[in-house]
Amino acid sequence: MKFHFFIFFLASGFFVNCGSGHNFVVPSKPPDDQKPVPIPEAREVNLAKDNVEKILTGTLISILDLSCHYRKISGNSKQAMNVDAFDEVYNSSWFTNRNAAKEMSLEKIARGPDTGAGPDTSGIWTIFRAKTQGVTPGFSIEDSRGERYVIKFDPIGYPEMSTGAEIVSTKLFYAAGYNVPENYICYFHPKILRLGEGVTVKDLEGKKRLMNQKDLDDILNRVQKLPDGIIRVTASKYLAGKPIGSYKYGDVRKDDGNDVIPHQHRRELRGLRVMAAWLNHYDTKANNSLDVYLNEGYVRHYLIDFGSTLGSQGDEPMPPEIGREGIADPDKVVKSIGSFGTYTRPWEETPKIKYPSIGYFVSKNFNPHKYRYILPNPAFNNATGRDLYWGAKLVMSFSDEQIRKAVEQGRYSDPEAAEYLVKTLIERRDIIGKYYFNSLPPLDGFQISKTDDGSSRLCFLDLAVVTGLESKDDTHYKFELKIHNKSVLKEKTLDSSCVHLTELPAGDKIPENDSNTSLWQINLQLDRNKSGEWTKPVKIFLERNNISSEFRLLGIIRED
Numbered sequence: 001m002k003f004h005f006f007i008f009f010l011a012s013g014f015f016v017n018c019g020s021g022h023n024f025v026v027p028s029k030p031p032d033d034q035k036p037v038p039i040p041e042a043r044e045v046n047l048a049k050d051n052v053e054k055i056l057t058g059t060l061i062s063i064l065d066l067s068c069h070y071r072k073i074s075g076n077s078k079q080a081m082n083v084d085a086f087d088e089v090y091n092s093s094w095f096t097n098r099n100a101a102k103e104m105s106l107e108k109i110a111r112g113p114d115t116g117a118g119p120d121t122s123g124i125w126t127i128f129r130a131k132t133q134g135v136t137p138g139f140s141i142e143d144s145r146g147e148r149y150v151i152k153f154d155p156i157g158y159p160e161m162s163t164g165a166e167i168v169s170t171k172l173f174y175a176a177g178y179n180v181p182e183n184y185i186c187y188f189h190p191k192i193l194r195l196g197e198g199v200t201v202k203d204l205e206g207k208k209r210l211m212n213q214k215d216l217d218d219i220l221n222r223v224q225k226l227p228d229g230i231i232r233v234t235a236s237k238y239l240a241g242k243p244i245g246s247y248k249y250g251d252v253r254k255d256d257g258n259d260v261i262p263h264q265h266r267r268e269l270r271g272l273r274v275m276a277a278w279l280n281h282y283d284t285k286a287n288n289s290l291d292v293y294l295n296e297g298y299v300r301h302y303l304i305d306f307g308s309t310l311g312s313q314g315d316e317p318m319p320p321e322i323g324r325e326g327i328a329d330p331d332k333v334v335k336s337i338g339s340f341g342t343y344t345r346p347w348e349e350t351p352k353i354k355y356p357s358i359g360y361f362v363s364k365n366f367n368p369h370k371y372r373y374i375l376p377n378p379a380f381n382n383a384t385g386r387d388l389y390w391g392a393k394l395v396m397s398f399s400d401e402q403i404r405k406a407v408e409q410g411r412y413s414d415p416e417a418a419e420y421l422v423k424t425l426i427e428r429r430d431i432i433g434k435y436y437f438n439s440l441p442p443l444d445g446f447q448i449s450k451t452d453d454g455s456s457r458l459c460f461l462d463l464a465v466v467t468g469l470e471s472k473d474d475t476h477y478k479f480e481l482k483i484h485n486k487s488v489l490k491e492k493t494l495d496s497s498c499v500h501l502t503e504l505p506a507g508d509k510i511p512e513n514d515s516n517t518s519l520w521q522i523n524l525q526l527d528r529n530k531s532g533e534w535t536k537p538v539k540i541f542l543e544r545n546n547i548s549s550e551f552r553l554l555g556i557i558r559e560d
Helices: 002-018 047-064 066-073 106-111 161-176 213-220 267-278 330-338 385-396 400-408 415-439
Strands: 125-131 138-142 148-153 183-188 193-195 200-202 208-210 231-237 289-293 299-303 443-450 456-462 475-483 486-494 498-500 517-528 538-545 551-557
Touching: 106 161, 106 400, 125 213, 138 213, 148 161, 161 183, 161 231, 161 267, 161 400, 193 213, 267 385, 267 415, 385 415, 400 415, 443 538, 443 551, 456 517, 456 551
Parallel strands: 125 193
Antiparallel strands: 125 138, 138 148, 148 231, 183 231, 200 208, 289 299, 443 456, 456 498, 475 486, 475 517, 517 538, 538 551
16 A cells, blocks of 8 residues: 555656646546555544644744745645646545535535434433533433434523534535534433433543533533523534544554545645635644544544534634734734734724624634634645635635525524624635635636537636636636647637637647647636736646547646
8 A cells, every 4th residue: 555655656746747848647546545444543632742743843843844945935835645637636535526526506505414304302312421521511412213412512691603603614514525424403401311321420630430410410501591491402423433533634644554645735634724714613623533434444534523613612702813813923912012002903803792693703804814723733834825726616616505505504593693694604705715816816627628610629717707706807818839848829818718729720830749649738827907917827738639639638737
């Protein structure tokens, strides 16, 4: 397996190095990571140690990594290692292309990963595991059908906030392509709860003892209830298979024979940085992930626990500084001291929370590229412009109607609060699109098609125009044609989003070649509002059969 990965790595490197030269080599597909392998040993990530490694060790290593600094300065950052010839991610045990690849129906958005209707509330819930200490107490139950769920609550004073955030984020992360648990909103009365045998809890001194009814009452006294005693919760269904602990955002899991691509170089984990910023998922630590060994014999990798997303921090509304700037940022401290306290940080200008069910979630001053996460994340730190553009495509793939449908699943009782959440998600989505679609030209969806007269054409999508961020009338395109890396047509403007291949120079203008095929390279650029500032080119590679004059699309190369 490791040898196969070495061959794949060499092929990928050859593709990147040679793509803009005389040859274009289609990258090798990464090894299948859903093959049966021996079960890895269950583990728990030491969060304290992991935090130290990220904050101290990881920072020191990044400072001393001269080759990394050189690559950034030279504009040749290490690209993700699991992308195809069109700069897309392969389906794997980590990610499945969904909404951005093919628009999901509103019914599928609403269903998300769910296969059922949640726990049976007509029968007894037997508690078999519990947590009484900490800011978010809870327990796990087995319902009358024998299905197991983790039960999560809303904090007192903020009904629907944590449970709503969990559900809405679950639907959106799933539709984007990530593996997530089945999470359900449900309502139950405490009278259906029963303590199972041998359930233990930790006391204030950290000692284990058997759980009793008073412990259960203490938990229920700390959560939000409806006037009739009914409690609204999120029920997170136990994942099928054997949990074997969290994954890290760097390196590989050495005892998993399928895990051969360093996590910091996986496109879906790098691009998660943009999705997480959109949904205010600042807590992307290892403990909010889970590896599960499936009955099929391989490990699937999940994102879990979304109660601290959107405007919720689980036990309270999301603090306004989250994602924006740290309280102890040195430059802000200096400004505060130098101004004798007159300097006000942006997050200190915080309005009152209007909707307790939403918490604190705004689009004002939202800057996705400067979004701050709770801890340094190796995958996020290694993200290139191409990774972030890909992440932005995931976010921008959601229509207003799809976002509204996802929010509906949060089952907010206040329609005005639900509409505010929809509006804010749309605004943050568009801020992301405008930023990253201006960073790299959003030309995508390349296809070769035939006109009515049988001529070949290369058509593409301008995602900024398709999503309504930019005007078609104010956008202009031009391209250069190279054949076998020799410039044949220096510059030609387009009046549409198609290049008519059959009308381009051919025949005697094609450089001599012993093969019956020729390699065509079209360097496509765009300009908005006749600014005269043309973007870097997207390079599209095609193979032309010189006998039949048929074209085959090979792949593309984007420049950061």
